Amino acid sequence: MDIKQQWIPGNFKSVPDIGHTAQHDVVQHGWTPITTTTSVLGVVFDSGVALAADTLTSYGSMACFQNNPRILTVNQNIIVAAAGEYSDYQFIRDVVEEKVRTEKSLNDGISMKPKALHTWLSRVLYNRRTKMKPLWSTFLVAGVQNDVPFLGEIDKLGTAFADEQIASGYGAYLALPLMRKAIDEKREKFNSKLTKDEAIDLLKKCMEVLYYRDARSHDKYQIGIVTKDSVETQNLALKPRWEVAKLVQGYE
Amino acid sequence: MDTIIDRGAPKARNFEPYASNGGSIVAISGKDFAIVASDTRLSEGYMIYTRKQSKLFQLSDKSVLGCTGCWCDTLSLTNIIQSQLKSYLYDHNTIMQPNSIAQLLSTLLYSRRFFPYYVYNVLAGLDSNGEGCLYSYDPVGHCEKVNYTAGGSSGVLMQPFLDSWLGNRTAENPVTEEEALSLVKDAFTAAGERDIYTGDEVVYNIIKKDGIKTGVVQLRKD
Amino acid sequence: MAMLSLCGLSDDTLFKSKCEVEENEAFETFQSDNTVNQMNLYSLPGNPVENMRMITARDTMGRPIELNFHHGTTTLGFLYQGGIVLAVDSRATGGQYIGSQCMKKIVEINDFMLGTLAGGAADCVYWDRVLSKQCRLHELRNKERISVTAASKIMSNMIYYYKGYGLSIGMMLAGYDKNGPSLFYIDNDGSRTPGKVFSVGSGSIYAFGVLDSGYKWDLTDEEAQKLGQRAIFHATHRDAYSGGIVRVYHITKDGWKHIKNEDCDEIYDRVKNEAK
């Protein structure tokens, strides 16, 4: 970089070191998820946003750590949930907590807003992917900004977007249709958004469905709820009904 | 048998830095206007991320940028360009003209020649004479001034259609705003039939002397 | 964060943290890109060609990525008694898809110098622009126009610096200076060759066929321009990646002059009727 800055046209330059293929393999080993978590769900309701994620961390197919929460309360305005590599989530958690602490210590009454964190995370993740050293995680950022609920996703490339219902990983296939259906029905029938209780019931239902079919899911999970003036995280456990199992046929 | 022994271990996966997030752009310029439209589907593979992500970015009161391709690159590129425009505004106390933005965009795209932005850009605006102008790009910043263009996942489907309608236009027979708008709608309807990465809605911006008009047209949702 | 920098605290080591490191790294690219220094292009460590091949092979869903850069093709230029004639086609292709039928493949570097471009369109245009800047600076510093020899040397040095990075450039630099007319061929290996007759691009083999059979030093201006046009036209007919319109430029001691643009379709009709 420095040599390039000093370059003057006409100066003689030696051949740049273009390196040896095998030594400088950009697709490096080690940048691959090892301790992983499965899907996260998020849904917007009339006065806030709710997120759900289970507490299991897998090591391959081993259900390794069964009590690893991954919904982070950032401040009184934002919650973040993560899926994917757990260590990368922990790294981001440390960074975000540091950010919040610095902000608090300034004591100027200004705190981070959800859209700001969403953009910030997208820049950090994009920067890492451009260096080919990705943080192998997907983040959901939820909060209320100017009385409007906000829910956004950022994936490991830095692909960022906002929507009213988001699910990552397996949830995108299993839970998202349920969520879209519930929200659309409510809108069509009553021309309104889900209430808080409806949203929580919806997430509980989705987590149950995921537990039945997602082999990396777990029956203990958390729901984080953020509204205009409160943030809370509930610890929940499923009571699965396995009697339906015998009705599933065609695999034996 | 390795498969049995390896069953429990995490699998190594390659990291691919690009995603194809789909989406298409159509833009047409006329004598005193420019229209640029994009669909609003953001997808990856068979998965639709969201059905309401416009791919148009307003850069000033006279220019709009349309980007499709890899969404993370799009976000990064548009952020950089917007910050560059701000510093230009603060340095010179002038809003950058579309032709200058066009050159800036070309240079910025080329800065990533060896790790390209996987983005197809179309810049639409009104030039200093108040005439519509349009610039279309390739991913590493080759810029060309055109009268109409289509790009993105169904660019190949829509471009020849625009050619057949607008290819032989002369100065005496310029394209009108209404005609341009209906061409945009037709092009997207046709593309929506055959391209799974294009659909949901079309948002269009019509840039004119007295401001930018925005509208939405519905497309296939499947 | 804004408060911190306002108070001048952001450089304080007390506050240096993981968070700031990530932040600085994420935002430093905004400050040091090629809008400030044209030679400053981002690249990953390692072999750039190999990296490029690897990162652009597949997307996240495992499908091949279609990063189709625009490519330009047939160009020619020759020296004769009346100066230099340059002729080019105007097609830009991304793979088999015709991206444009009216691309400008002759770049006006200053009033006495022209560059033609074949290969990667963005590569050629970008470096021509940088060259244009350097030539202007030379003029301002030395109070005289840069010679074509010097300009071509700057160009080949810049390209040579990025040798092995996978640029795709095949350009001719033509101009009139105090030493008379001169013509150079420069390519992405960094080679730089002076000469009398050049044709570059995928259609060049066809162009050479016509050009070599009609070329002599004593051509009149009109003959020379016609020869250039005809050579490009025949190349567009046989080569799939060339086409559009044929542009002819002429350089004399008074600088360059644009002679004409003619659509290949019209030339075809004319040539066909001539044959009858």
Place this chain on the structure above:
Amino acid sequence: MSIMDYNGGALIGMKGKDCVAIATDKRFGIQAQTVSLDFTKVFQINPHTYMGFPGLATDIFTVYEKIMFRKRLYELKENRKISPKALASLVSNLLYENRFSPFFVEPMIVALDEVTLEPYMCDMDLIGCVNKSDNFVVGGTSSSQLYGLCEALWEPDMEEDQLFETISQALVSACNRDAISGWGAKVYIIKKDKIIVRDIKTRMD
């Protein structure tokens, strides 16, 4: 570059009111090099039955000959003209026989049934998956361009003249955005009482 794109070419079939049309470009090339300007890729199988073969030129002739061989056997055995539908099965079977070393052609059939004069159109992939169509079929290196154009230009129940206009417009515009097809084109309009063949002019670059 895929082997399907080795020679280039564009083909399109379209249905109108009581008539069908098939159009082809005339380029024969070897990758970027244009070799011949009279290579139409469309063959008459029966008075009202036409087939178009986008793909690798060498396989076009092989497949065409094989189809003719089987079709003649069929007609000798049955003592009647083969219907387009039966022809489609015949071609499909022929192609699937080479499932693991396929011919690189994706044939299309554009026809009026020889008895009922019902329009029939279908195209196939290179291993014989028949895809019957009620509006248009496209093939060749510019198939994406053709899809876009046909979706926009095609409308039901076109008369002969309008059908000719539409199919020519679609083919010409598509070829103008594809480097390896064009160099002249030919349109066949198949009606119950006559076949109209017209050459159309396209760009020659």
